[in-house]
Amino acid sequence: MSAKLAILFYSTYGTNHRMAGIAADAARTAGAEVRLRKIAETAPDEVVNGQEAWKAQVERMADIETATPADLEWADAYLFSAPTRFGQAPSQVRAFIDTLGGLWSAGKLADKPVSAMTSAQNLHGGQEATILGLYTTFLHWGSVIVPPGYTDPVLYKVGGNPYGYSHTQGDEFDDAACEAIAHQTRRLVRMAEKLSA
Template identity: 65%
Template structure:
């Protein structure tokens, strides 16, 4: 049994990052971790979402998944963030949730915990690496311990070779991306156990 308590915080507009989060949660549970799968609160106006059927359908599909809270972050001893790339950085819904965590950060409650991230974009050169790196800058401000996959497993190469975190193109959660995500999560759980 693992001592890891992993909060997987994700945001998904059309389903790609939801699928990645589910894959990550399964891998973490298989590794023995206790998992809280939570979604970043929606910040887009509901009338805008309602005008785009795929977005509305995805919102309904995730309705049973609780919204992320500061309590989830305090409970966890490891974090995985998953969300889409928007103009080379993480989607505003993830950013908005992070911006609510100032009190925890100020009290040191986010420090010394392993953290990792995954993302997707419309195309392979849509800013995925800058998205992950910008998230890691935030995690460094927390005093988090970044656990990137690096080139530590063949699955990283098979999924496109991104050492910063698992990435995929929108609508395409391939078997290779799933394998890379599973490796990244197992590595994160392993380091959470070492620190626990």
């Protein structure tokens, strides 16, 4: 039985878009059915359009469907990818999470595996705090948190983060980075398959 994985990402300049794409490819290779969804932009148009890189990223994602609560209800598992903003997930992600009260109160987010990834401008820019903050939300949902842990040697090549992959803005997506994302995704898919069996 193939798992249904919703990959939900927010990306200002493209890093988390790239991470989500790598994860989607890995999940499909592992046999999962994937919905890749962007989280809606809530910043005012004049702010977005005032920064060429931000505006260009919005245009690059124009063909990707926007995440809705229905995507989480559909899924057997979730993977969130979002940048760090002052040590937390950005307001766009929190706004999306705030739309999930109906699903949460009906128990439709419970017992599903979930994992998270992030990025920041510098190596110690709050990545772990961002992932752990998302995990606190997932605990309230009753979801089953599936971190990468120290379950593959590749994790030591990308900083050894057991909570979830984190990327430093501007670094290349080398083989180790791509494999760390793929490993975390495959682990999540395997857990979803086990829980759905």
